[in-house]
Amino acid sequence: MGKLKDFNNFVYVGESYIHGKGVFIASDIPKDAKIMEIKGDVIDGDECERREEEEENVYIFWNGDDCYIDTANTSTIRYINHDCNFNCEVEEDENDGLILVAARDIKRGEELTIDYGYEDIYDDCGCSSCISEEELSP
Numbered sequence: 001m002g003k004l005k006d007f008n009n010f011v012y013v014g015e016s017y018i019h020g021k022g023v024f025i026a027s028d029i030p031k032d033a034k035i036m037e038i039k040g041d042v043i044d045g046d047e048c049e050r051r052e053e054e055e056e057n058v059y060i061f062w063n064g065d066d067c068y069i070d071t072a073n074t075s076t077i078r079y080i081n082h083d084c085n086f087n088c089e090v091e092e093d094e095n096d097g098l099i100l101v102a103a104r105d106i107k108r109g110e111e112l113t114i115d116y117g118y119e120d121i122y123d124d125c126g127c128s129s130c131i132s133e134e135e136l137s138p
Contacts, residue, residue, distance in 0.1 A: 008036040011076050011112070018081040022111045029106040035088065038098035040071035061090060063098055083113035090114060 007029055016022030029035060038061055043051070048068040051057040059072040071078045077100070080088075087110065089103045100112070 006034055006036065011036055013076055013079050014111075016079075016081055016111055018083060018111065018113070021079045022113075023076055023080045024109065024111050025106055026108060028108050029102045031102050031104050033102045034093075035100040035102060035112065036077065037093070038069055038071065038077050038090065038100060040069045040074055040077075043068050043070055061098055063096070064092070069098060081111065081113050082116040083111075084115065086113045086115045088112050088114050 007025065007027060010025050010027040010029075012024050012026060013021050014024045025035070040059075040061075042063075043060075045066045045068065048060055048070070051060065051070060051072075055072075057070065057072050059070060059074075059078040061069045061071060063069050080100075087103055087106050088100050090098055091101050093099045100114075106112070
């Protein structure tokens with residue numbers, strides 16, 4: 001996997017052009033570089049469903065089979081927004097954890113984004129590429 005440098009110290013939260021707050025980077029990052037580990041409460045599928053339904057928690061990452069990572073109480077990754085032209089991907093690391101990796105070269109000051117990967121997001125997507133498509137549609 002790309003560069004070994006961890007860019008976690010360059011990640012910050014700021015106002016997003018996509019939605020509310022977002023995650024940004026204060027350094028240029030090369031494609032395939034590890035940006036940060038995705039940490040939080042490790043929970044099973046039943047607890048994931050309970051938190052989604054009862055707490056309306058939308059900050060949960062799937063980590064294979066019956067394992068999820070709830071990032072609701074984190075200070076950064078919980079603010080990562082969806083974009084259809086995402087610049088980051090979530091990958092499994094060598095310890096079966098999740099990491100955020102640069103999907104392309106990313107410039108300092110860019111908002112970090114991922115593809116949430118569930119169908120409902122595309123219906124109400126407010127990313128720049130979807131808004132541009134709407135403006136172009138008759």
